[in-house]
Amino acid sequence: MGKQVRPTVYDLLAMKGKRQLSMLRVVSLEEAEAAEAAGIDLISVPPALLCNPRFRDAAPGRFAIPGGEYGQSGATTDEILRWAVKMRAASADAVYCAASLQTIRRLRDEHIPVCGHTGLIPSHATWTGGFRAVGKSAATAVLVYKQVKDLEAAGAFSAEIEVVPAEVATAISERTSMLMISMGAGGGCDAQYLFSEDVLGLNRGHYPRHAKVYRKLAAEYDRIQAERIAAFREYAADIESGAYPEERHRVPMDAEELKTFLTRL
Known part of the structure; x- marks a missing residue:
């Protein structure tokens, strides 16, 4: 059996509305290798893991998106661009970016695929009342929709939509060309996203409402x-x-x- 060829942005967008994709946050080579063996479609990875020379040996067929550790909220567009170029050179298929629309447009202009973020954005949570659901009122649901359309116009190919009512997320997903990745936003989007620590039962603190534990490896x-x-x-x-x-x-x-x-x- 030959090595699996990982999907492109074009391939993923062609799947929109046809089947639900799976996505995991993995933080080690062992988890990346397990995601490869299990056939997980997309993986979110720490930049340091992506830059490990052994990463692509562990997960050759996974669409990998680095992000989360880079302080994008206070970084300039040029700093984020340099980081994104480095990530692409290290085999990233896209980059996560929760920075300004101006920055996303700049990345788009350099043909760097961007996954944006809407709903509960942890680094921006102070603007939406902290770590809680977003979009439970008509007004805030419209705000989430506007954010999605702004990301689409800026050139993002995808967006994570986090802790938003399922009905709202479904309606928005049906009205955008972007690949919508649900984290606690119901089954009406294009992909489902969980952290490996929750799936594996490694989280020793609070488990979010949307988490599902499949194994209890902490014990x-x-x-x-x-x-x-x-x-x-x-x-x-x-x-x-x-x-x-x-x-x-x-x-x-x-x-x-x-x-x-x-x-x-």
């Missing part, structure tokens, strides 16, 4: 940590008692050679 990691501590304690105790190292851990030496060495000393 497994706790078990492994307990075993790690126990092994370290046994090792330290063996050193103290003289049980380690044993004869089999030592480098052997011929008795006559040792006698000659000690004589020379």
